[in-house]
Amino acid sequence: MQISSKLPNVGTTIFTVMSGLAKEHNAINLSQGFPDFGCDPKLLELVQKYMNAGFNQYAPMPGVIQLRECISKIISDCYAYNYNPDTEITVTSGATQAIYTAIAAFIHAGDEVMVFEPAYDCYVPAIELHGAKAIISQLDPLNFSINWNDVHSKINSKTKMIIINSPHNPSGAVISPNDLLELEKLVAGKNIIVLSDEVYEHMAFDGQPHQSIARNKTLAAQSILVSSFGKTVHTTGWKIGYVAAPKELMIEFRKVHQFLVFAVNHPFQLAFADFLSDPKNYSELKHFYQAKRDLFLKLTKNSKLQPLKTSGTYFQLMSYSNISQEADTDFAIRLTKEKKLATIPLSVFYTNKYDNKVLRFCFAKKDETLEQAAEIINKL
Numbered sequence: 232m233q234i235s236s237k238l239p240n241v242g243t244t245i246f247t248v249m250s251g252l253a254k255e256h257n258a259i260n261l262s263q264g265f266p267d268f269g270c271d272p273k274l275l276e277l278v279q280k281y282m283n284a285g286f287n288q289y290a291p292m293p294g295v296i297q298l299r300e301c302i303s304k305i306i307s308d309c310y311a312y313n314y315n316p317d318t319e320i321t322v323t324s325g326a327t328q329a330i331y332t333a334i335a336a337f338i339h340a341g342d343e344v345m346v347f348e349p350a351y352d353c354y355v356p357a358i359e360l361h362g363a364k365a366i367i368s369q370l371d372p373l374n375f376s377i378n379w380n381d382v383h384s385k386i387n388s389k390t391k392m393i394i395i396n397s398p399h400n401p402s403g404a405v406i407s408p409n410d411l412l413e414l415e416k417l418v419a420g421k422n423i424i425v426l427s428d429e430v431y432e433h434m435a436f437d438g439q440p441h442q443s444i445a446r447n448k449t450l451a452a453q454s455i456l457v458s459s460f461g462k463t464v465h466t467t468g469w470k471i472g473y474v475a476a477p478k479e480l481m482i483e484f485r486k487v488h489q490f491l492v493f494a495v496n497h498p499f500q501l502a503f504a505d506f507l508s509d510p511k512n513y514s515e516l517k518h519f520y521q522a523k524r525d526l527f528l529k530l531t532k533n534s535k536l537q538p539l540k541t542s543g544t545y546f547q548l549m550s551y552s553n554i555s556q557e558a559d560t561d562f563a564i565r566l567t568k569e570k571k572l573a574t575i576p577l578s579v580f581y582t583n584k585y586d587n588k589v590l591r592f593c594f595a596k597k598d599e600t601l602e603q604a605a606e607i608i609n610k611l
C-alpha cells in the first residue's frame with residue numbers, strides 16, 4: 232500500500248522520546264513537563280464521589296454547566312472579563328484538543344497563521360494538517376520577547392490567526408501589558424483571530440500578574456483563550472481543559488468539538504467544579520512553583536550551566552555552552568544515557584532547529600528529585 236503522509240516531516244514528539252529514553256536508562260526525568268508528585272487527595276475523593284453517584288454516562292456536549300460556571304467565575308475574578316458560561320465556554324479534552332479544534336474550526340487551506348518560535352510542538356502540525364502555512368516570527372534568543380516590527384512585516388491579507396503563549400513553554404518568559412496593547416493594535420479591524428494558549432496562567436512569578444488576553448476587552452472580542460487543568464491541579468494525565476471565546480466564535484468551535492470528542496469525561500468535570508470553587512486551589516500555585524524554581528536555581532548555582540530568566544511555567548532553560556559545543560540533541564541524549572538525567576533540547580521547538588546550546592529542565596518535581604538532579608548537574 233502506498234501511503235501519502237500528511238505530515239511527512241513529523242516523527243514522534245520529543246516528550247515521548249525523552250521520557251522513553253529516561254525510563255530505558257533509569258534516568259531522573261526532567262524532560263517531559265509533568266509533576267512527579269500527586270494532586271490533592273480531596274480531588275481524588277471528589278472524582279470517586281461522582282463516579283459512585285452514577286455520573287458515568289455522557290456529559291453535556293459543551294461541558295457540565297457547574298464547571299463552565301466555575302471557569303467563568305475564575306476568569307472574571309482573575310482578569311475582570313465575563314464570559315457567558317452557557318454560550319462562551321466549552322470544556323475540552325485538554326489544551327491540545329482545544330488548540331487543534333480551534334485551528335480546524337477557523338483555518339482554511341491557503342491561510343497563514345503566525346507562530347512565535349521557539350513554540351510548543353502541537354501548533355505547526357495542526358496548521359499544516361489544514362492546508363495552511365505557519366509563518367514564523369522568532370522570539371529574542373535570550374529573553375524571548377516578541378519582535379513587533381517583525382510581526383507587522385509578516386502580516387498580510389492571508390493571515391487568519393496569531394497563536395500566542397504566555398507564560399511560555401519552553402522559555403518560561405511572560406508577555407507584558409505593552410505586548411497586549413501591541414497585539415490589540417495589530418489585529419484591530421482585521422479578520423485575525425488570536426489563539427491564546429494560557430495553560431500556565433496560574434504560574435506567573437515574582438509578583439507579576441498573568442497577562443491574559445481576557446484583561447483586554449477589545450482583544451478578547453476576537454480571541455480564543457485556551458487553558459488546561461492538568462497544570463493547575465497536578466493532573467496532566469486527566470487531559471481536561473477549556474476554551475473561552477465570544478459566542479460567534481464559540482458556535483463554530485463547538486461545530487467541530489462535537490465531532491472530535493463530543494463530550495469530556497463526566498465525573499472528573501464535576502470534581503473540578505467543586506474543587507476549583509475554592510480560589511486557594513489555584514491562586515497558591517504561583518508561590519508553590521516559584522519556590523521550586525528558586526530551589527532549583529539555588530541548588531545549581533555553582534554548576535557550569537548558566538540559567539536563563541524564568542518568569543513563569545515549570546520550566547527552566549540552562550545554557551551548557553561552558554561545558555560542550557555538541558549539538559543540543561546529542562548532548563541531551565548523552566546526558567540521559569551517561570549521567571542519568573533527562574532534559575529537552577531547545578532546538579526541537581524551532582522549525583529551523585536553531586541550536587543555541589540550551590536545554591529545558593522541568594522543575595515540577597519533589598524537592599528530593601531536584602536535589603538528586605542538582606548533584607548530577609553540579610558534576611558536569
Ligand code: PMP
Pocket residue numbers: 264324325326327328351396399400428430458459460461467470471472
Ligand atoms: N500548550 C502548552 C504550552 C503546553 O505546555 C501543553 C502541555 N504541556 C499543552 C498546550 C497541552 O496541554 P494538555 O496536556 O492539556 O493537552
Ligand code: GLN
Pocket residue numbers: 244246247262263264265400
Ligand atoms: N507539555 C508538556 C511539555 O512541554 C508535554 C506534553 C506532552 O507530552 N504532549 O513537556
